[in-house]
Amino acid sequence: MTLKEIEYVITIAKYESFSKAADILFVSQSALSQAITKLEKELGLQLFRRNNKNVSLTFAGEMFLKKGEEILELTSRFSNELNTLASCKKRIIRLGIHQSYGKYFLPKLIPFYKKLLPNVQIKMIEDYSANLEKLLLEDKLDVIISTFQEKNPKLSYKKFFEENILLAIAKNNHLNKDFDENEDIKEIDLTDFKDENFILLIKEFKSRKIIDNICKSLNFTPNCILESKDFDTINSLVAQNMGVGFVPSSINKDRNSNYYKIKNVDSNRTFYIVYKKNIIHRPYIIAEFIKLAENAMINY
Numbered sequence: 001m002t003l004k005e006i007e008y009v010i011t012i013a014k015y016e017s018f019s020k021a022a023d024i025l026f027v028s029q030s031a032l033s034q035a036i037t038k039l040e041k042e043l044g045l046q047l048f049r050r051n052n053k054n055v056s057l058t059f060a061g062e063m064f065l066k067k068g069e070e071i072l073e074l075t076s077r078f079s080n081e082l083n084t085l086a087s088c089k090k091r092i093i094r095l096g097i098h099q100s101y102g103k104y105f106l107p108k109l110i111p112f113y114k115k116l117l118p119n120v121q122i123k124m125i126e127d128y129s130a131n132l133e134k135l136l137l138e139d140k141l142d143v144i145i146s147t148f149q150e151k152n153p154k155l156s157y158k159k160f161f162e163e164n165i166l167l168a169i170a171k172n173n174h175l176n177k178d179f180d181e182n183e184d185i186k187e188i189d190l191t192d193f194k195d196e197n198f199i200l201l202i203k204e205f206k207s208r209k210i211i212d213n214i215c216k217s218l219n220f221t222p223n224c225i226l227e228s229k230d231f232d233t234i235n236s237l238v239a240q241n242m243g244v245g246f247v248p249s250s251i252n253k254d255r256n257s258n259y260y261k262i263k264n265v266d267s268n269r270t271f272y273i274v275y276k277k278n279i280i281h282r283p284y285i286i287a288e289f290i291k292l293a294e295n296a297m298i299n300y
Contacts, residue, residue, distance in 0.1 A: 008032060036048065105145060166247055198224050
């Protein structure tokens with residue numbers, strides 16, 4: 001059964017005549033009759049009662065007509081929606097992403113998104129979680145990717161990426177263990193570093209709170225000699241053996257450092273795709289970005 005055959009049945013039923021329907025459909029009467037006979041044989045049902053004066057529907061034909069009209073209406077609406085999407089003019093998506101993480105995440109997202117929707121302009125803001133959340137709630141951003149310890153009931157959160165907080169140690173540091181770069185990341189006891197100098201994020205950052213909680217859970221107080229706003233800066237200073245520091249597992253590893261998981265503690269942190277709840281008609285370009293982002297980091 002095809003859409004064309006459904007159209008044939010609807011047109012014959014409307015005009016109660018094969019000859020009139022054939023004229024409307026621009027096919028020969030014999031071709032139309034053969035098509036209906038073939039359809040009835042395929043279905044194992046007679047759709048029309050035929051006599052010399054007119055054509056009428058059987059009970060099966062009435063059921064076919066009702067469902068057929070619904071199918072054609074749905075097909076028409078579906079086609080119109082797709083055509084609207086395909087012909088959409090240049091639009092803008094406003095994306096917020098956690099400060100300094102764009103370089104890790106965006107290469108996994110933007111090339112694929114632009115291939116799918118080449119005419120969409122992307123306006124991006126890189127900032128910290130609290131600022132991004134505020135802009136999202138004020139409708140100044142469409143979607144954000146960041147970490148959150150507390151969730152706002154007005155927002156929806158979908159897991160994007162999970163990483164570990166690692167302890168970075170310069171290779172020439174005396175506390176380094178036997179390290180095989182081909183092995184999985186080893187665990188290390190943080191309390192072994194009670195006499196070491198630490199380079200940490202500034203206290204105002206949420207990631208610093210995660211680090212402080214890790215230390216607190218182990219009854220450990222790091223000797224902080226320097227604070228920075230950036231994990232990459234911490235990573236570079238650690239590589240020069242200025243101290244040890246906490247960095248995320250997604251960071252570009254320095255060849256002069258080794259990286260360890262912290263023993264006996266959950267050091268994971270999660271990034272989320274975040275957008276406002278209760279938007280009845282979410283624009284296609286935003287919905288498509290959210291769907292793409294959900295699957296982008298699976299093999300990261």
